[in-house]
Amino acid sequence: MNVVKPIKSVDDLMKAGLVAPADRVALEEVAARYAVALTPAISKLIDRADPDDPIARQFVPDAAELTIAPEERADPIGDHAHSPVEGIVHRYPDRVLLKAVHVCPVYCRFCFRREMVGPQGLGTLDAAAMQAAFDYIHSDEEIWEVILTGGDPLVLSSRRLGEIMEALAGITHVKIIRFHTRVPVVDPEKIDAALIAALKASGKTVYIALHANHVRELTPEARAACARLVDAGIAMVSQSVLLKGVNDDPDVLAKLMKAFVEIRVKPYYLHHPDLAPGTSHFRVTIEEGQEIVAALRGRISGLCQPAYILDIPGGHGKAVISGSAMRATGDGCYTVTDYRGGEHSYPPAD
C-alpha cells in the first residue's frame, strides 16, 4: 500500500510531486522564513494535474511569498498590543484569546499569524506561563468566553486538552470555550473519542470554529469528523478567508457555505485576507469582496450567509465590511469604524 507521509520540507514537496525542481532555490528561501507542513489528508486531496488547484494554492509554498507589499506587517491584527500576559490576547471586555500552542498540522500560505507559528514561531506555553494565563482569566470576572487559537489548539494531545479544560472548569464566570481549528479537515482521524471526551471535560458549552475555504476540503472523512463532534453536543461554526484563486467566486463560496450547513456547521465568518507579509497574491480588493458577498444574497439561504469581516490593522477588532462600518474614501482606501466608534484608515497609513 502506498503510505502518504506528512510533508514538512521542500524536499518532501518535491518527492510528493507538488513542486518543480526548478523552483527549489526560491522555495527554500520561502521555507526558511515561513513554516511548511501538509498532512497526508491534504496532500492526497491536491490535484497534481491542475496548475490552479485551490487546495495546493492554500498549502504549497510559492515564490510570490518573497514579495512583501508596503502595507503588510508582521502582526497584522495587532495581537501584541493587547497581550497582558504571555499567551493571552484581551481585545474585548467579555472574551480573551488563549494561544496555548503556536504549532499547526498544516501551514496556510496566507496565515495572519505566519510570523508567530511554526518551528521558528512562539512555541508552546510552558506550565508556568499556562498557570499565569489561567490566573489572568480567573482575575477578571467580565471574561465570559475563552477562545483557544494559536496555532491550532487541537494539535495538543487529548491529555493536555483535558488538563486545559479542567483548569477552565474551575473558573465560574467563564461560560463558553471556543476552539479555532483546521484539524477536523486536515487530520480528521484525530477527532476520536478521547479528544471529544477531553473537549467535554470542563462541563461548559464548547464551540468549534472550523476553518475551511473550499468545498473540496469537506471530504467524507472530514464530514464524519464534524458529525462526531456535533453528535457529542459540541456546536460548530465556520470561518473562511476570502482568497484570490481559491474561493473568490460566488458559485465556489455558495457551494462551501451550503456544504457547511449540510454538515451542521453554521457559517460564521468570512474574513477579508489580513495584511500578513508575502500574501498580496491572495488579496482581493474590498470592492471585489463586497461584490462577491452581495452576489451570495438571494442566491443561497439565510442560514448559509457568513458575516464578511475585516480585522482592523493595529488590534482595533473586527468590522463588518458589508455594513456601515466601511466608508470608501477613494482610490481603494476606506475609513473603518471600530466597535468603540474609533475611525481608522484602511489600508493603514503607517
Ligand code: SF4
Ligand atoms: S491553521 Fe490557522 S494559525 Fe495555522 S497556519 Fe493555518 S491560518 Fe495560520
